[in-house]
Amino acid sequence: MGSHAPFSARSPALRLEIVAQCPTTKARVTRMHLPHFVADMPMFMPVGTQGTMKGLTTQQLEDLDCHVILGNTYHLGQALLDEAQGLHKFMNWNRGLLTASSIDSGGFQMVSLLKLAEITEASWMADGVEFEAPHDGSRMLLTPEKSIDLQNSIGADIMMQLDDVVSSLTTGPRLEEAMYRSIRWLDRCIKAHKRPQEQNLFGIIQGGLEPALRRICIDEMVKRDLPGYAIGGLSGGEEKDQFWRIVTLCTDLLPKDKPRYCMGVGYAEDLVVCSALGVDMFDCVFPTRTARFGNALTASGPMVLRQTQYEHDYRPIEEDCDCLTCKGYTRAYLHTVVTKETIGCHLVSIHNISYQMRLMRGIRESIIAGTFPEFVRTFMVKRFGEGNIPQWIVNAMQSVNIYL
Numbered sequence: 213m214g215s216h217a218p219f220s221a222r223s224p225a226l227r228l229e230i231v232a233q234c235p236t237t238k239a240r241v242t243r244m245h246l247p248h249f250v251a252d253m254p255m256f257m258p259v260g261t262q263g264t265m266k267g268l269t270t271q272q273l274e275d276l277d278c279h280v281i282l283g284n285t286y287h288l289g290q291a292l293l294d295e296a297q298g299l300h301k302f303m304n305w306n307r308g309l310l311t312a313s314s315i316d317s318g319g320f321q322m323v324s325l326l327k328l329a330e331i332t333e334a335s336w337m338a339d340g341v342e343f344e345a346p347h348d349g350s351r352m353l354l355t356p357e358k359s360i361d362l363q364n365s366i367g368a369d370i371m372m373q374l375d376d377v378v379s380s381l382t383t384g385p386r387l388e389e390a391m392y393r394s395i396r397w398l399d400r401c402i403k404a405h406k407r408p409q410e411q412n413l414f415g416i417i418q419g420g421l422e423p424a425l426r427r428i429c430i431d432e433m434v435k436r437d438l439p440g441y442a443i444g445g446l447s448g449g450e451e452k453d454q455f456w457r458i459v460t461l462c463t464d465l466l467p468k469d470k471p472r473y474c475m476g477v478g479y480a481e482d483l484v485v486c487s488a489l490g491v492d493m494f495d496c497v498f499p500t501r502t503a504r505f506g507n508a509l510t511a512s513g514p515m516v517l518r519q520t521q522y523e524h525d526y527r528p529i530e531e532d533c534d535c536l537t538c539k540g541y542t543r544a545y546l547h548t549v550v551t552k553e554t555i556g557c558h559l560v561s562i563h564n565i566s567y568q569m570r571l572m573r574g575i576r577e578s579i580i581a582g583t584f585p586e587f588v589r590t591f592m593v594k595r596f597g598e599g600n601i602p603q604w605i606v607n608a609m610q611s612v613n614i615y616l
């Protein structure tokens with residue numbers, strides 16, 4: 213297969229082209245050829261809500277150079293999606309689209325599971341996961357078959373398997389059970405998948421913070437020879453030092469000719485660290501969610517635009533940002549509209565997505581230029597200040613030969 217693996221029988225809808233490999237770290241630049249787009253990676257994928265990005269149009273997402281976005285379609289209904297010939301057409305998005313197996317990586321899933329945790333397992337978990345619809349409280353049982361059927365109607369370039377999600381702090385038998393169940397459900401997803409020529413099914417590696425369980429899960433899932441793999445079950449409040457060790461274990465064991473996707477990761481420092489550890493794809497609701505509270509992402513950390521210090525500040529959020537918001541609006545203006553007017557959330561969202569895209573572009577360019585270790589040092593010093601870089605980041609980077 214090599215670095216220019218062709219679309220294969222087992223992966224007819226995805227080809228990974230390795231563009232550059234960092235000689236120091238595990239970071240790499242790849243191009244993922246999907247049915248709708250060729251995505252440059254490492255990349256950040258913004259999360260869409262209810263078929264449209266919160267406050268952003270698909271044209272704006274294109275202008276921001278987003279290559280793949282996450283679509284959440286729970287409320288749309290399968291009949292409508294079939295009638296509209298899939299979500300790409302329905303939302304007028306012609307680039308890469310990824311769908312999660314269920315509702316929303318940003319909360320409903322976990323809430324429902326916690327709520328249902330008291331129910332005896334045998335009665336509900338054997339077949340699927342029961343969800344509560346956020347808008348009307350109605351219940352539905354999502355099985356692996358139902359999830360794939362729905363995602364086949366959505367028609368995204370990448371769809372995620374249904375997995376048994378447990379909190380990243382879960383340990384013991386429940387964790388082991390969730391891992392094995394996710395493997396069994398993956399097999400049911402593979403069997404139910406009716407459009408492998410046009411859509412890629414990714415497996416989700418589970419196993420919490422237990423290296424032994426992660427190894428078993430990877431071993432089993434890699435045997436299924438899927439087009440790509442996600443690292444799931446992290447970013448749930450675990451110690452960061454445990455987080456990066458699991459990520460690096462997974463990237464060590466996952467095949468190099470397949471994309472690796474770290475789910476639910478979106479803080480700038482995490483994106484830099486995980487890119488260095490060999491992750492290709494990221495998603496997170498954080499940039500748009502924090503925009504709602506008037507927080508703008510910047511190289512030196514979040515800027516809380518509500519604060520009175522910005523009342524008479526006529527500079528853009530970031531001088532070197534070329535987004536629509538920074539080109540046309542001042543911090544003073546944003547200060548008066550954030551958290552009050554829709555336009556405030558909208559403008560800060562544009563900047564925040566732009567910030568993420570710029571960061572990922574910087575990562576890719578520095579890997580290609582052979583200056584990625586220097587990029588990491590500069591980024592961390594700017595973000596935390598000299599001598600203030602968190603120990604977990606120092607440890608993580610030391611594991612890939614960058615000494616901060």
Ligand SMILES: [Zn+2]
Pocket residue numbers: 529530533534535536537538539562563564566
């Ligand atoms: Zn900007």
